[in-house]
Amino acid sequence: MVKSLRGMNDILSEDYERFTYFIDLASSVAQRYGFHFIETPLLEETALFKRSVGESSDIVGKEMYQFIDKGENDVCLRPEGTAGVVRAFIEKKLDKAGGIHRFFYHGSMFRYERPQKGRLRQFHQFGVESFGLDSVYEDATMIMMVADILKQCGIGYRLQLNSLGDQNCMPQYRDSLVKFIESVEDEICEDCKRRKETNPIRVLDCKNEKCQSLYIEAPKLINALCSGCQSDFDKLKEILDDNGIKYEIDTNLVRGLDYYSKTAFEFVSDNIGSQSAIAGGGRYDRLVEFLDGRPTPAVGFAMGIERLMELIVMPETKPQGYYIGAMDDESIDTVIRLAQQKRATDKVTVDYKAKSFKNHMKGADKAGAKYFCIIGSNELKSGTMIVKNLEDKTETTIAFGEF
RNA sequence: GUGGGAUUAGCUCAGCUGGUUAGAGCACUGGUUUGUGGUGCCGGGGGUCGCGGGUUCGAAUCCCGUAUCCCACCCCA
Numbered sequence: 028m029v030k031s032l033r034g035m036n037d038i039l040s041e042d043y044e045r046f047t048y049f050i051d052l053a054s055s056v057a058q059r060y061g062f063h064f065i066e067t068p069l070l071e072e073t074a075l076f077k078r079s080v081g082e083s084s085d086i087v088g089k090e091m092y093q094f095i096d097k098g099e100n101d102v103c104l105r106p107e108g109t110a111g112v113v114r115a116f117i118e119k120k121l122d123k124a125g126g127i128h129r130f131f132y133h134g135s136m137f138r139y140e141r142p143q144k145g146r147l148r149q150f151h152q153f154g155v156e157s158f159g160l161d162s163v164y165e166d167a168t169m170i171m172m173v174a175d176i177l178k179q180c181g182i183g184y185r186l187q188l189n190s191l192g193d194q195n196c197m198p199q200y201r202d203s204l205v206k207f208i209e210s211v212e213d214e215i216c217e218d219c220k221r222r223k224e225t226n227p228i229r230v231l232d233c234k235n236e237k238c239q240s241l242y243i244e245a246p247k248l249i250n251a252l253c254s255g256c257q258s259d260f261d262k263l264k265e266i267l268d269d270n271g272i273k274y275e276i277d278t279n280l281v282r283g284l285d286y287y288s289k290t291a292f293e294f295v296s297d298n299i300g301s302q303s304a305i306a307g308g309g310r311y312d313r314l315v316e317f318l319d320g321r322p323t324p325a326v327g328f329a330m331g332i333e334r335l336m337e338l339i340v341m342p343e344t345k346p347q348g349y350y351i352g353a354m355d356d357e358s359i360d361t362v363i364r365l366a367q368q369k370r371a372t373d374k375v376t377v378d379y380k381a382k383s384f385k386n387h388m389k390g391a392d393k394a395g396a397k398y399f400c401i402i403g404s405n406e407l408k409s410g411t412m413i414v415k416n417l418e419d420k421t422e423t424t425i426a427f428g429e430f
Numbered sequence: 431g432u433g434g435g436a437u438u439a440g441c442u443c444a445g446c447u448g449g450u451u452a453g454a455g456c457a458c459u460g461g462u463u464u465g466u467g468g469u470g471c472c473g474g475g476g477g478u479c480g481c482g483g484g485u486u487c488g489a490a491u492c493c494c495g496u497a498u499c500c501c502a503c504c505c506c507a
């Protein structure tokens with residue numbers, strides 16, 4: 028038997044209900060915040076991700092579905108959504124057009140990782156990107172939008188917040204951190220030694236207890252922010268307080284993608300196992316220029332749909348539509364004809380076999396129908412049918428023409 | 431990529447130290463004496479025991495390999 032590839036799932040039945048329920052809900056929230064849908068290709072030039080996500084990241088370093096196509100192009104399936112949207116933004120010359128541009132998207136992302144609960148090789152994200160605003164109010168709006176979506180889904184969460192600084196304060200901080208790491212280098216784990224070279228900030232959230240005990244003395248980025256970053260971060264907290272959004276400051280929150288600056292945030296759930304991040308995002312003011320666009324401030328986030336699916340509280344499904352059946356073979360053709368007619372406007376379930384009244388009732392329940400319609404030999408003769416409302420149990424007899 | 435656990439009917443699982451035709455609940459399906467359900471009663475179908483080897487008179491059960499899922503590391507959505 029041919030099976031689906033590792034880490035790649037089919038979405039159907041009840042899962043699909045939840046999947047589309049979330050996308051519809053999130054899309055309508057995004058539209059209320061003034062965002063417009065954007066669809067970008069699943070396949071992009073590999074260079075796009077190397078330049079945006081960053082060569083030092085795990086995503087680019089070891090998780091990309093990368094290959095050479097028949098035209099000798101080095102391409103890869105997108106591992107995340109932001110890079111493609113930024114590429115489209117620049118390619119459509121919206122950077123030169125100026126103004127504010129807000130987009131939302133949803134679709135498949137691909138990462139060649141070892142699958143586990145909440146971590147797939149093909150997964151789905153819903154995300155938004157906002158271009159042209161350096162105001163911290165936009166950062167706050169992003170966070171409130173995620174909170175809005177999660178609230179409407181009935182999902183509880185913790186919000187973790189940090190500031191990563193900008194090109195004024197981050198490089199200085201990085202240097203001081205590297206100096207610190209070198210001072211304790213003999214005692215830290217192998218992973219941290221590697222991180223010191225690739226992405227020194229990442230040592231701070233090392234799980235190794237010995238490393239953690241050493242890093243208590245490490246310089247904190249939060250204490251090294253320049254005045255602009257500091258005041259934006261303070262303002263962000265103030266706006267969130269003002270709007271009733273609870274958060275925790277996590278000075279070790281480092282986003283895995285190189286392009287973030289200033290505001291970084293992550294929404295986590297304690298109910299879905301170790302892959303607990305359900306949404307993450309932040310500001311990326313330098314990315315547009317890194318990709319050869321005119322410098323444009325930007326901020327965005329992405330949500331992992333599969334991780335949200337099991338947390339979503341679905342609204343109760345009410346019985347809807349019609350069930351229609353025949354009690355004898357002679358009435359079946361009439362039943363089919365009436366059903367076809369009714370399908371112009373309503374959901375109709377038809378049973379093709381003649382059955383007893385009781386058995387048809389059971390069928391109507393299984394179909395989740397609101398109205399039960401049945402035709403037997405008596406009804407066929409008189410050109411009528413029995414219509415019963417299964418919710419309030421009222422029953423009437425009507426002529427075929429009235430159906 | 432590294433470690434550990436699991437894999438038996440559509441689903442959730444039982445099957446003791448290897449021993450005749452592998453079970454349960456739910457689901458599905460038929461009937462319940464032609465006419466009122468979701469919540470009655472009786473019956474029925476459905477399993478190459480993940481896959482491939484090996485040990486044995488005999489393997490769902492023991493051993494090896496392999497695939498997938500789960501957990502941890504790593505990382506992120």
